Amino acid sequence: MIFSSILFLIVFLPAVLLLYFLVPDKVKNIILLVFSLFFYAWGEPVYIVLMLFSISFNFVIGLEMEQRQGNAAMRKKSLILAIVVNLLILGFFKYSGFLVGNVNALLHVNIPFHELALPIGISFYTFQAMSYVIDVYYDRIGVQHSYLKFALYISMFPQLIAGPIVRYIDIEGQLDHRTITWTSFGSGCAVFIKGLSKKVLLANNIGLLYNTIQPTLGAKTSIVTAWLCIISYTFQIYFDFSGYSDMAIGLGRMFGFDFPENFHFPYQAKSITDFWRRWHMSLSGWFREYVYIPLGGNRVHWARHIVNLLVVWSLTGLWHGASWNFLLWGMYYGILLIFEKYVLGSIYYGIPKVLQTMYSIFFVMIGWVLFSSTNLGDISVFLRSLFGFHNNGFFDGTAAYLLKTNLVLLIACIVCSREQMAKWFRRLQGRKPVAALALHTVLLILCIAFLLFDTYNPFLYFRF
Amino acid sequence: MRPNYSNKHKGLGKRNTKKFMRMMGMFFVVILIVLFVARIIKKDSEYSAMENRVLQGKAELTVDSVMNGQYESQTETYISDQFPLRNAWIRVKTSADILMGKREENGVFLGKSGFLLEDFENADDKKENEKMDALTTFASEHPDMKQYFLLAPTAVNVLDEKLPAFADAGEENAYMDQVFSKTQSAGITNIDLRETFEKADKESLYYKTDHHWTTAGAYLAFQNSCSALGITANYPYEPYLISNTFNGSLASKSGMRTTKKENIYAYLPDDTCPESLVVYPEEDDAKRNSFYHMDKLEEKDKYTIFFGGNHSLMKIETPTEDNKKILVLKDSYANCFLPFLAPYYRHIIVVDPRYYDGNLQTLIDEEQVQEILYLYSANTFSLDTSLAGILSQG
Structure with a gap:
């Protein structure tokens, strides 16, 4: 199930809220777990077995490490087993097709392979489970003795399928005790509505512009049209992903959980390094904590540091999907970060802020070109259209029409990706609470209308 | 700068x-x-x-339907299909969207002026060539048959x-040029209405919410086809309003202008015009002495007033002096056009290739057809996939 669906909004959410607040405190975790499993099973009735296995396995590893307290060698064995098994599961379901395909192509062999559907959320919950076992190993957290609470941590529906990747350390205490007031509940609702609006009103609609242009990209696409294409994708992916994170954070807050912030106005970044402190923070934080720092971080020889960065960023790229373009996209960022650290250095911070922002957003957009297409040929066509290497014109009627009919939406996207907009929202709440309430209600109504329109499906008798 | 708060x-x-936040929480719950x-x-x-469709009902809960995902997807459709005031939400x-400039x-x-306009789509080249080859081959195999090609813009x-x-919105004009040049070299008589339509009161020729031409458009088309068809128009017509609540297919398709109501007119001739009989072979040769199915006024698609919509085969019989027989291969644009044609042919055999599964050659032989009129709108003709098959059955 996804949050941005009518079923979730008018059936699932009211039902889980009603039961959650009716039952006594002791039962609240059970209600959340049952609904979370139902939420997952709705789209994946089979793969729920896999998730339950992952929960049980990592739970037992935690207990085992506790028993082996004082025996460092045995504890390390548990940790290695846990990491190997978690990565094997992820690898089998997510990367085996990619691997077999490349082996077949390279060695000219033909290993038969049956492509499996990717279990929803597997990349997210596997990383959460690994954060638990690694932190237990380093004694950063206590071992969870309640299977119920551990299962709830892994499968909690707000962050289950698209993050944020919540580290166990962040919600350890909240699994035992949570306080919910009308104020905290209401602030969760407001965040949820903002997230839903980002996804439904902005991402989905600007995504239509991308979907209109993308299939027509080619030698005849004018430069402005090509840029409209990548600009629309840039906004689509941001509002889609950050909207989903906001919905997760808002829902979490309704149930008394405090999830970490996942996006902090990334398109206002002043450098690529800054961008990655603002984009999908829970993922980059995870890689920093569990890969980059264990590899030695930046406190190593510069050559080793460069290798570390490239390893971390290749893995980050591959985490997004099993395909060469994601690896390329990750390496691209690794190289940019190395460039900023070792070439630009401190001189960079002397140039005007406007130029810093423009430089950052430019390279982020080129990054999205690599990200948006799994086919290397398409990437090349896209890049050539953007920079006029096709001798394509600069501007044409198509560009004018698309620009004109999407102008309001594009402006809305620009405005809503700025920090000023969030500040304006906060100020409105502080000054005119009723107006703020009305605004959120209008947004919710529009979201429902837009979601319903997706199911508008007229039967057209004159076309068979 | 923001004002500095004390x-x-x-x-x-x-x-x-x-x-x-408190109000938001409570209001959200409400x-x-x-x-x-x-x-x-x-x-x-x-x-x-x-x-214009059946809405999803409650899904059936079985182990199979849950495991293969059918139950889940049907339930999601059910919830959104049955959403309270669904149509109002769509509006x-x-x-x-319109406010936002879309x-x-x-x-x-x-x-502009509230017209809904459907973009023109080209079929892929293979389908297009198949269709045009079938058309030209058919023409060369029937050299003694007069053939007319009316492609309506x-x-x-x-x-x-x-x-x-x-x-x-696509390249309909270029497409029409291309088709007309092929039919012309195949020896077919073209009926190209574009110049006439451009000069006429254009807004009266098409519905604002439907993809068809109006009866006025069809009448103008007929008047301009007479010389090509070799007939002399004899009868004066008067328009009669038969519906003022028509909301057409383009409103349905787009969800825009779904509350706009339009007029449908029937053009009726004076008393001197011979009356026709329409035979519907697919309904056990049911016969009607009117082109107009007034019962369709109750339905959403009121354009089906003309002949009750599309039929695989219809025969229009009119007691004319000479014994002319014409076969019409058509789409729904023909439905409001055919009444004008009726008084000049003793038999009009009307075939809609999209639904017709008989053998066309057999039909031609049986009915001893002397002439053929193709009557299509450019958009339907471009996307048509049934004409090639029916023409090349042999």
Whole structure:
């Protein structure tokens, strides 16, 4: 199930809220777990077995490490087993097709392979489970003795399928005790509505512009049209992903959980390094904590540091999907970060802020070109259209029409990706609470209308 | 710059923020309850006139349907199909789009003067060549048969100045040129209405919410086909209003202008015109002495007043002096055109290739057809996939 669906909004959410607040405190975790499993099973009735296995396995590893307290060698064995098994599961379901395909192509062999559907959320919950076992190993957290609470941590529906990747350390205490007031509940609702609006009103609609242009990209696409294409994708992916994170954070807050912030106005970044402190923070934080720092971080020889960065960023790229373009996209960022650290250095911070922002957003957009297409040929066509290497014109009627009919939406996207907009929202709440309430209600109504329109499906008798 | 709050104002801001959050929480719960209760009170509807389809009912809960995902997807459709005031929500969305400057929905443009205009689509080359080859081969195999080709321009072509600025609505004109040049070299007599339509009162020729031409458009088309068909128009016509509540297919397709109501006229001749009989072979040779199915006034698609919609085969019989027989291969544009043609042929055999599964050659032989008229709108003809098959059956 996804949050941005009518079923979730008018059936699932009211039902889980009603039961959650009716039952006594002791039962609240059970209600959340049952609904979370139902939420997952709705789209994946089979793969729920896999998730339950992952929960049980990592739970037992935690207990085992506790028993082996004082025996460092045995504890390390548990940790290695846990990491190997978690990565094997992820690898089998997510990367085996990619691997077999490349082996077949390279060695000219033909290993038969049956492509499996990717279990929803597997990349997210596997990383959460690994954060638990690694932190237990380093004694950063206590071992969870309640299977119920551990299962709830892994499968909690707000962050289950698209993050944020919540580290166990962040919600350890909240699994035992949570306080919910009308104020905290209401602030969760407001965040949820903002997230839903980002996804439904902005991402989905600007995504239509991308979907209109993308299939027509080619030698005849004018430069402005090509840029409209990548600009629309840039906004689509941001509002889609950050909207989903906001919905997760808002829902979490309704149930008394405090999830970490996942996006902090990334398109206002002043450098690529800054961008990655603002984009999908829970993922980059995870890689920093569990890969980059264990590899030695930046406190190593510069050559080793460069290798570390490239390893971390290749893995980050591959985490997004099993395909060469994601690896390329990750390496691209690794190289940019190395460039900023070792070439630009401190001189960079002397140039005007406007130029810093423009430089950052430019390279982020080129990054999205690599990200948006799994086919290397398409990437090349896209890049050539953007920079006029096709001798394509600069501007044409198509560009004018698309620009004109999407102008309001594009402006809305620009405005809503700025920090000023969030500040304006906060100020409105502080000054005119009723107006703020009305605004959120209008947004919710529009979201429902837009979601319903997706199911508008007229039967057209004159076309068979 | 933001105004600098004094401490007093800051305290107020904090209290207001808390007030907002409390109200938001309560209001959110109220909204959920209202929607939930509205859903329970509302009875399931079976049919949506606006979307012209049966709505999803409750899904059947079985182990199989759950495991293969059918139960889940049907339930999601059920919940959204049966959403309280569904059509009103749809209108909220399309109105919001129009406010935002959007002028296109599902391949339909919202043009000036309230015209909905459907974009022109080209079929892929292979299908296109198959169709045109079948047409020219058929012509060369029937050299003794007079053949006419009426390809009607659609609103997006004739009323292109109504399109939103810079809209890319396809290349219907170029397509029509290309088709006409092929039919001409195959020896078929073309009937090209574009010049006439451009000079006429253009807005009266097409419905604003439907993809068809109006009866006025069809009448003008008929008047301009007479010389090509070799007939002399004898009868004066008067328009009669038969519906003023027509909301057409383009409104349905786009969700825009779904409350607009239009007029449908029937053009009726004077008493001197011989009356025709229409035979519907697919309904056990049911016979009617009118072209107009007034019972269709009750339905959403009121354009089906003409002959009751599309039929695989119809025969129109008129007691004329000479014994002319013509075969019409057509789409729904012909439905309001045929009444004008009827008084000049003793037999008109009307075949809609999209539904006809008989053998065309056998039909031609049996009925001893002397002439053929192709009558299509450019857009349907471009996307047609049934003509090639029926023409090359041999």
